[in-house]
Amino acid sequence: MIAETGLAALWLAAGLAALQFLLMILALRSGAEVARAMRSIALVQGVLTLVAFVMLLVVFARSDMSVALVFENSSVVKPFIYKVAGAWGNHEGSMLMWVTILAVAGAFLAVLAHRTGERTLLAALGAQALLALGFYAFLLFASNPFARLWPPPPDGQGLNPLLQDPGLAFHPPTLYLGYVGLSVAFSLAVGALLTGEVDSRLGRAMRPWVLGAWLLLTLGITAGSYWAYYELGWGGYWFWDPVENASLMPWLAATALLHSINVLAARGALKAWTMMLAVIAFSMSMVGTFLVRSGILTSVHAFAIDPERGTFLLALLAIYVGAAFVLFAVRGANLKEGAPFELVSRESGLVINNLFLTVILGVVFVGTLYPLFAEAVSGEKMSVGTPYFNAVAGPLALLLAALVGVGPLLAWRRERRPVLKKLTVPALLGATALAITIILAPQIHILPRLGFAVAAYLAAASILPLIGRNPLRAPLATWGMVVAHFGIAVALTGMAANSAFTTERLAIANPGDVLSVGPWQVQLESVTPAAGKNWTAIQAQLRATRGSGIVTLAPQMRYFSDPPMETNESAIASFWNGQLYTVVGRQDVSGAWQLRLWWKPFVTLIWAGGGLIALGGALALFGRIWMLFRRRSRAAEWRTERYA
Amino acid sequence: MANGTLRMTRAVRFAPLALLLLIIAALVWRLATPADTNVHSTLEGKAVPGFDLGEALPGKPALSSADLASGQPHLVNIFASWCVPCVTEVKVLEALRERGVRIDGIAVRDRPEDLAEFLALNGDPYERIGSDERSQVQISLGSSGVPESFVVDGKGVIRYQHIGAIEHSDVPMILAKLEQAR
Numbered sequence: 001m002i003a004e005t006g007l008a009a010l011w012l013a014a015g016l017a018a019l020q021f022l023l024m025i026l027a028l029r030s031g032a033e034v035a036r037a038m039r040s041i042a043l044v045q046g047v048l049t050l051v052a053f054v055m056l057l058v059v060f061a062r063s064d065m066s067v068a069l070v071f072e073n074s075s076v077v078k079p080f081i082y083k084v085a086g087a088w089g090n091h092e093g094s095m096l097m098w099v100t101i102l103a104v105a106g107a108f109l110a111v112l113a114h115r116t117g118e119r120t121l122l123a124a125l126g127a128q129a130l131l132a133l134g135f136y137a138f139l140l141f142a143s144n145p146f147a148r149l150w151p152p153p154p155d156g157q158g159l160n161p162l163l164q165d166p167g168l169a170f171h172p173p174t175l176y177l178g179y180v181g182l183s184v185a186f187s188l189a190v191g192a193l194l195t196g197e198v199d200s201r202l203g204r205a206m207r208p209w210v211l212g213a214w215l216l217l218t219l220g221i222t223a224g225s226y227w228a229y230y231e232l233g234w235g236g237y238w239f240w241d242p243v244e245n246a247s248l249m250p251w252l253a254a255t256a257l258l259h260s261i262n263v264l265a266a267r268g269a270l271k272a273w274t275m276m277l278a279v280i281a282f283s284m285s286m287v288g289t290f291l292v293r294s295g296i297l298t299s300v301h302a303f304a305i306d307p308e309r310g311t312f313l314l315a316l317l318a319i320y321v322g323a324a325f326v327l328f329a330v331r332g333a334n335l336k337e338g339a340p341f342e343l344v345s346r347e348s349g350l351v352i353n354n355l356f357l358t359v360i361l362g363v364v365f366v367g368t369l370y371p372l373f374a375e376a377v378s379g380e381k382m383s384v385g386t387p388y389f390n391a392v393a394g395p396l397a398l399l400l401a402a403l404v405g406v407g408p409l410l411a412w413r414r415e416r417r418p419v420l421k422k423l424t425v426p427a428l429l430g431a432t433a434l435a436i437t438i439i440l441a442p443q444i445h446i447l448p449r450l451g452f453a454v455a456a457y458l459a460a461a462s463i464l465p466l467i468g469r470n471p472l473r474a475p476l477a478t479w480g481m482v483v484a485h486f487g488i489a490v491a492l493t494g495m496a497a498n499s500a501f502t503t504e505r506l507a508i509a510n511p512g513d514v515l516s517v518g519p520w521q522v523q524l525e526s527v528t529p530a531a532g533k534n535w536t537a538i539q540a541q542l543r544a545t546r547g548s549g550i551v552t553l554a555p556q557m558r559y560f561s562d563p564p565m566e567t568n569e570s571a572i573a574s575f576w577n578g579q580l581y582t583v584v585g586r587q588d589v590s591g592a593w594q595l596r597l598w599w600k601p602f603v604t605l606i607w608a609g610g611g612l613i614a615l616g617g618a619l620a621l622f623g624r625i626w627m628l629f630r631r632r633s634r635a636a637e638w639r640t641e642r643y644a
Numbered sequence: 645m646a647n648g649t650l651r652m653t654r655a656v657r658f659a660p661l662a663l664l665l666l667i668i669a670a671l672v673w674r675l676a677t678p679a680d681t682n683v684h685s686t687l688e689g690k691a692v693p694g695f696d697l698g699e700a701l702p703g704k705p706a707l708s709s710a711d712l713a714s715g716q717p718h719l720v721n722i723f724a725s726w727c728v729p730c731v732t733e734v735k736v737l738e739a740l741r742e743r744g745v746r747i748d749g750i751a752v753r754d755r756p757e758d759l760a761e762f763l764a765l766n767g768d769p770y771e772r773i774g775s776d777e778r779s780q781v782q783i784s785l786g787s788s789g790v791p792e793s794f795v796v797d798g799k800g801v802i803r804y805q806h807i808g809a810i811e812h813s814d815v816p817m818i819l820a821k822l823e824q825a826r
Contacts (some may be wrong), residue, residue, distance in 0.1 A: 051804065079688055220666060228796075272652045273652070273656070279660070280660065283664075287667075290671075294675070307675050310675050311675055314668065314671055314675065315670065317668070318664075318668050321664055322665075325660045325661040325664055328657060328660070329654075329658045329660075329661055330660075331659040332652060332657045333654070333657065355701060369670065370668065372670050372671075373670055376670050376673045376674070457781060
């Protein structure tokens with residue numbers, strides 16, 4: 001009954017989405033009064049998908065094996081949290097989650113948006129409904145998550161053990177919220193292109209959605225990076241894997257949009273460019289979902305290849321993105337650009353930021369899809385790996401980070417003051433860092449060396465917007481910007497330190513052996529069996545000493561029974577100045593054990609920086625929303641006084 | 645840009661659309677022609693490198709490369725008693741043997757007593773078993789793990805390398821490869 005309730009809710013929601021879209025056409029054609037019902041319809045549609053999603057969570061929580069999806073992705077003995085998280089650790093469930101977020105975002109847009117013109121809002125709600133409709137069709141006709149299995153088997157086939165991790169409960173929902181949050185920016189852009197109302201009001205309406213989606217994408221990517229780091233046991237934080245790139249591309253587009261939208265909101269300029277970015281950002285989310293879900297690119301994220309579903313998703317992508325780009329190409333000509341600006345101005349700074357981000361996006365895009373094009377044209381198989389991405393995107397990102405220090409100091413419209421003078425102290429810090437690395441670590445590669453220099457300079461430059469004023473009176477949005485830009489410097493330091501100073505040790509060891517890695521002496525004390533609820537393992541006891549400090553670590557090699565699989569559970573000891581990362585492998589014929597040890601100085605700064613960048617986004621979002629409410633309540637007070 | 649605004653020309657406005665069409669064309673092509681994820685062995689078509697392995701357990705004939713060039717096609721299975729997938733594979737090999745396939749084994753890094761227990765427990769489809777104590781023959785054959793299997797024709801030339809366990813669903817394909825090698 002529970003599964004059927006979910007399915008019925010999905011069908012009803014799909015019907016409402018169709019109605020919502022039809023009403024938009026009526027509204028735009030004749031300004032029909034009935035169109036006002038669209039807000040309520042969007043709200044009910046959001047609630048219905050939420051019901052369907054909760055039903056899926058319930059069947060997973062109850063291990064109802066009569067639902068095919070539960071049977072394929074769960075087992076009775078799994079810990080409860082992974083039973084629930086298993087609901088979105090598979091194709092159908094994750095697509096239901098996607099459409100739920102899409103519809104709920106549409107409901108929020110309907111309830112909360114008061115800043116755009118009514119016609120633009122209705123057009124945006126129609127666009128959002130059309131988006132949702134395609135994904136409802138995909139779920140109901142090609143990926144039904146509620147399909148039954150009769151007779152119900154006694155136990156399920158289990159969930160991929162790599163996904164049985166707290167990271168799974170958190171990482172995909174966060175990324176999806178970010179991906180789909182961009183759908184609102186997309187719909188608003190489409191709506192505004194339809195009505196021609198591209199102005200600073202639209203920019204201000206779009207901004208909280210872009211901020212929210214962007215900060216969730218940042219969090220999702222940061223969390224995913226840490227998950228890959230400790231769960232895959234390779235000691236790396238970014239692999240330029242196609243699926244990782246699929247999440248990075250929307251983030252790069254959203255970052256560019258986040259900056260250009262400020263120009264639109266504050267100055268009414270960069271209209272066409274911002275509309276294009278809003279379309280591209282969500283398109284990149286769809287491309288990412290397609291690449292992941294179709295299994296078209298080979299990746300460590302092993303998702304099944306399914307041509308039928310792939311075709312369906314590709315058709316949706318082509319229709320939605322294609323229609324939006326056609327609309328943009330046709331209507332973009334009518335957009336009158338707003339206030340002009342000079343060569344040295346905040347606007348120019350943001351344009352340069354956008355150019356850099358777009359070029360980096362292009363670099364990642366080409367690297368990710370090039371093997372596909374190459375094989376299509378020449379039949380030759382190839383892969384594009386880390387050397388390309390690091391060599392091409394690395395210097396661009398460093399240059400951009402250097403410019404991040406300048407942009408926020410510039411005034412809108414035109415800058416006549418000698419801004420570069422303010423950067424004296426940061427520049428001196430950067431030069432000092434460069435000199436120190438040359439003297440103390442002459443052997444390191446040029447990129448990490450420049451990374452240290454830019455990080456030192458940016459750390460100081462990023463806080464300049466708070467200098468020379470009372471920092472407590474600065475708007476929260478300014479604080480958000482400062483924190484996020486400072487976060488870039490922090491993450492950059494972590495990346496440079498990890499790349500320049502990581503030491504690695506691969507060894508075969510017998511109990512009692514002592515290995516040295518970096519400043520650590522690591523002794524293999526013993527290897528013993530261990531067991532959990534649905535796994536058994538061999539566990540190494542390691543005793544690591546550095547000076548007077550002692551720490552014990554217990555990396556495991558786990559064997560899961562359903563499905564049968566081995567995973568390396570790394571053991572990591574964190575210190576203020578780095579992490580000791582240990583992995584135990586197989587036993588050699590002679591009875592000795594494979595050990596892999598890494599000392600990674602300041603590696604944690606990478607994720608701390610990511611967290612700061614997201615925190616900056618949160619501060620800015622909170623600031624914008626708070627100002628909105630204050631303004632609204634003031635307006636309400638004013639009305640009350642006047643008309644009381 | 646100076647004292648002006650960024651104006652998009654018609655060509656620029658249509659650029660994203662053009663790019664999208666290009667990408668969709670490539671993706672459609674990929675969906676229509678799924679990638680071949682198999683890695684083909686470079687040893688296919690070459691003679692088995694010379695080797696002469698000792699007996700793996702008492703009473704069972706040992707295996708050398710000369711035994712493979714006997715005029716009949718052989719299936720050479722690289723396995724070990726300590727290998728879990730080999731347990732299920734050996735039943736498939738048994739089915740192949742019942743259909744007249746000559747199967748020889750190369751036991752990698754194994755001990756006679758373990759091997760005897762493994763064969764007693766799971767069945768013994770092998771005519772000959774050579775003991776490859778230090779994986780040297782396995783490596784010379786270009787095999788990196790267990791189980792792996794090679795279809796070798798009557799002249800001792802490798803015709804096909806199968807990486808991983810042979811499943812029941814692979815049986816017709818393996819029989820066809822052996823027929824071609826005849």
